[in-house]
Amino acid sequence: xxxxxxxxxxxYRPLFEQLHADKLYRGDFGLVDVELAAVASRTGxxxxxxxKSAAGRVADFVNFAGPDAVRDMLPRVDAVCVATPDxxxxxxxxxxxxxxxxxxxxxxxxxxxxxxDELTALAxxxxxxxxxxxxxxxxxxxxxLRTYVVDGLLKHVNNGYCTLLEPKSISGGQxxxxxxxxxxxxxxxxxxxxxxxxxxxxxxxxxxxxxxxxRGLVGDDDGPTWDSVQLQMIYVHPDGREAAFDxxxxxxxPDNFPGYVEQEVQFRFDNAVWLAHQRKRGVEVCxxxxxxxxxxxxxxxxxxxTFVEPWGERSQRGYGIEILRRFFEEVAFVEFGGAxxxxxxxxxxxxxxxxxxxxxxxxxxxxxxxxxxxxARHVRGEPGSMVEVNGAKGGLxxxxxxxxxxxxxxxxxx
Numbered sequence: 254x255x256x257x258x259x260x261x262x263x264x265y266r267p268l269f270e271q272l273h274a275d276k277l278y279r280g281d282f283g284l285v286d287v288e289l290a291a292v293a294s295r296t297g298x299x300x301x302x303x304x305k306s307a308a309g310r311v312a313d314f315v316n317f318a319g320p321d322a323v324r325d326m327l328p329r330v331d332a333v334c335v336a337t338p339d340x341x342x343x344x345x346x347x348x349x350x351x352x353x354x355x356x357x358x359x360x361x362x363x364x365x366x367x368x369x370d371e372l373t374a375l376a377x378x379x380x381x382x383x384x385x386x387x388x389x390x391x392x393x394x395x396x397x398l399r400t401y402v403v404d405g406l407l408k409h410v411n412n413g414y415c416t417l418l419e420p421k422s423i424s425g426g427q428x429x430x431x432x433x434x435x436x437x438x439x440x441x442x443x444x445x446x447x448x449x450x451x452x453x454x455x456x457x458x459x460x461x462x463x464x465x466x467x468r469g470l471v472g473d474d475d476g477p478t479w480d481s482v483q484l485q486m487i488y489v490h491p492d493g494r495e496a497a498f499d500x501x502x503x504x505x506x507p508d509n510f511p512g513y514v515e516q517e518v519q520f521r522f523d524n525a526v527w528l529a530h531q532r533k534r535g536v537e538v539c540x541x542x543x544x545x546x547x548x549x550x551x552x553x554x555x556x557x558x559t560f561v562e563p564w565g566e567r568s569q570r571g572y573g574i575e576i577l578r579r580f581f582e583e584v585a586f587v588e589f590g591g592a593x594x595x596x597x598x599x600x601x602x603x604x605x606x607x608x609x610x611x612x613x614x615x616x617x618x619x620x621x622x623x624x625x626x627x628x629a630r631h632v633r634g635e636p637g638s639m640v641e642v643n644g645a646k647g648g649l650x651x652x653x654x655x656x657x658x659x660x661x662x663x664x665x666x667x
Contacts, residue, residue, distance in 0.1 A: 254292045255323055255345045256336035257299040259427050260359055263557055264388075265334060266303070267569040268577050270310045277581055282589040287581050288312040291329045293322035293345075327352045332584055334577075335359060338431035339439060343368045346383070350375040355382045355587075357580045361443040362614050365622040366649070366663045373611050380596075382587065382603055383611040384580055389444045390451060390608050391572035391579075393555055394529045398520070399452045401527075409490065409523040410453045415445035416501040418515040422546075424471045424480075424504040432471060436628060437502040438464065438482035439621055445500045445518070446486065450616045451608055453488075453496075459616050459667060460495065461487040462623040462640045465631065470505045477632045480505045484624055511537075511550045580609070619649055619667045626651050626662055642667055 254265060272287040289311045292300045297318025304316055317326045323345050327333070333349040335342055335358045343363045349356045350372060362385040363369050376383035389395055401407045419441070424432050428440075450459075464484045472478025481503035488496045506515065516531040532551040544550045552558070557571040583603045590599050607613035623640035630638045630653060637654045640662065644650055649662035 254289060254334050254336070255294070255326075255349075256338075256341075256359075257292060257294050257303065258336065260336045264573045264577055265336065266307075267557075268574050270307065271569075271574075272578075272581070273311045277578075277585055279582060279585070281591075282582075282585045285581075285585045285589060287585075289314045291315045291317060291326040293317045293326045295319070295322070297322075323348050327354060330354060331588075332356070332581070334580075338428075338435075340364060340431070340435070343372070346372055347375065350379055350381060350383055353379045353381055355384075355584045357384045357386060357577070358611075359386050360447070361385075361439060361618065361621050362611055363618060364439070364625060366615065366618055366665075366667065369611060369614060369618045376604075376611065380600060382580075382584060382600070384583070384609045385611060385614055386576060386580075387444060387447045387451075387609065388556070388573045388576040389448055391576045393572070394534065395448055395452070398527055398529070402452055407520075407522045407525050407527065409494075410496055411494075411521050411523065412496055413449065413498045413518065413520040414501075415442075415448075415498070415518045416515065417441045417444070418481075418502070418506040418510075418512075419504040420506050420508040420510060420513060421470075421504070422508050428504075432478060432504075434477040436466065436479035436482050436625075437504040438466070438479075438484050438500070438624055440502075440504075442482070442484055442500045442502045442624075443617055443621060445498075446617045446620050447614075448518075449486070449488075449498050451613075454616075455607070457488045457490045457496070459486065459619060459642045460489045461642065462620055462627070463638075464624050464627045465636060466628065475632070477629070479628065482624070482628070484620070486620055509545050511545060513545060513549045513551070514553075576609075615667055619663070622662055623649055623651070626660070 269289040277285045277287050291314055294300055297316050300316035315329060327349060332355040335345045337345060339361055342358050346356050346358050372383055464482060466479045466482035468474050468476060468479055470480045484500045486498045512532040518529045520527040531553055537551050539550060540548055555571055557573045559569045562568055587596060587599045587603055604610050627638045635653050639652050641650045641652060643666050646659060647661040647664045648667040651660040651662055
C-alpha cells in the first residue's frame with residue numbers, strides 16, 4: 254500500500270481487514286490469501302499508528318518510509334495499491350509496474366497521456382494488470398443508468414450536468430498538504446468524466462474541452478490553487494450530433510452544509526430524463542451535538558457504512574470497498590484461475606475490462622490534461638482557452654482566444 258490517508262482508512266483498510274479474516278474465494282480461482290504485506294509513505298507515522306492499532310486484524314506488515322520507501326517495499330509484494338495525492342501517482346505506479354507488480358491506482362490514474370502511454374506499455378511488457386479506481390461506476394444508481402443505456406431504454410444522450418461539492422474541511426484540513434497548485438476538478442470531476450465516457454460510449458468521440466473556475470479562498474485570488482472549477486466536455490455521436498456535459502466541482506462548501514458532500518447528476522436523452530441526487534435518495538438524520546460534522550446529516554450508506562448485521566456480526570461494506578475487492582479478484586483470476594500455460598489469455602481478458610483498465614482511460618486522462626493546461630493559461634492571465642481533440646494539428650491542441658498560435662499538448666490520436 255502506497256499512501257495511508259483518508260482513502261486508505263475509509264476503503265482499503267476495512268477491505269484488508271476483511272480479507273485477513275476471511276480470505277478471498279471464488280469458484281474459478283479457489284481460496285486465496287490476500288495480506289497487507291507492506292506500506293510505504295513519506296514519514297511512516299500513519300503506518301506505525303495503524304500497525305499498533307490493527308494488531309491481529311491484519312498481517313504484521315512492514316512499514317517503509319522516506320524517499321526510497323516504494324523501492325524498498327517492492328520485493329516483498331505481488332500487487333501494489335497507490336492512494337497518494339494525484340500528482341504523485343505516476344512515479345509510484347511506474348516503479349511498481351517496472352518491477353512486475355499488479356497495480357491499482359486511485360483516480361485520476363495520471364495527469365497526462367504521455368504518462369498513461371508509459372504505464373500502459375510497461376504493464377503489457379511485464380505481463381501484469383494496471384487498473385484505476387472509479388468507485389462511482391459501482392454505485393447502484395449509476396449501474397442502473399448504464400443498464401438502461403445498454404438495454405436501449407434510454408436513447409441518445411444529448412447533454413448532462415454533474416456536480417460534486419465538498420466542504421472546506423477537505424481542502425483546509427484533510428488535503429491541506431497537497432492542494433497547493435491543485436484544483437478540485439482533477440480530484441473529483443474524473444468520477445463523472447469516466448461515468449459519462451463509460452456509460453454512453455464507446456461509439457462516440459471526444460471533441461472539445463473548456464473550463465474556468467474561481468480562486469481566493471484556499472489560495473491567492475491570482476494563484477494556481479482553485480476553489481471551484483466548471484468544466485465542459487463536448488462529444489460527437491456517430492450521426493454527427495454533439496452532446497455537451499458540464500461538471501461543477503468545489504471544495505469550499507460550508508462545513509455545516511446539510512449534505513456535507515453534495516452530489517447530483519442530470520442526463521437528458523431523446524426519449525428520457527435521468528436525475529439522481531445523493532442527498533435525496535437515502536437517509537436524513539439529526540443527532541444533537543453530532544451532526545453535521547462528526548456525523549453526516551445525509552450519509553451515503555451505499556458508498557461505505559459500518560453495520561451490525563442481523564446475525565450480530567459487525568461489518569463495513571459498500572461500493573467504495575467492493576470496487577477494490579474486484580481488483581484482487583481480477584489478479585487472483587489471472588494468477589490462479591487455471592493452467593499456467595493459459596495465463597496470458599486470462600490476463601488479456603482482464604485487460605479488456607474497460608471500466609478500470611488503464612488502456613481504457615484515455616478520454617478521462619485527456620480531459621484532465623486539457624483541464625490542467627486551460628487552468629494554467631488562466632493563471633497566466635489568458636482565460637477562455639479551448640482544447641480540441643483529434644483535430645488536424647494533433648490529439649490534444651490548446652487554442653487561446655484572439656491568438657493564431659496553438660500548443661500541441663499531445664501529438665498522437667487520443
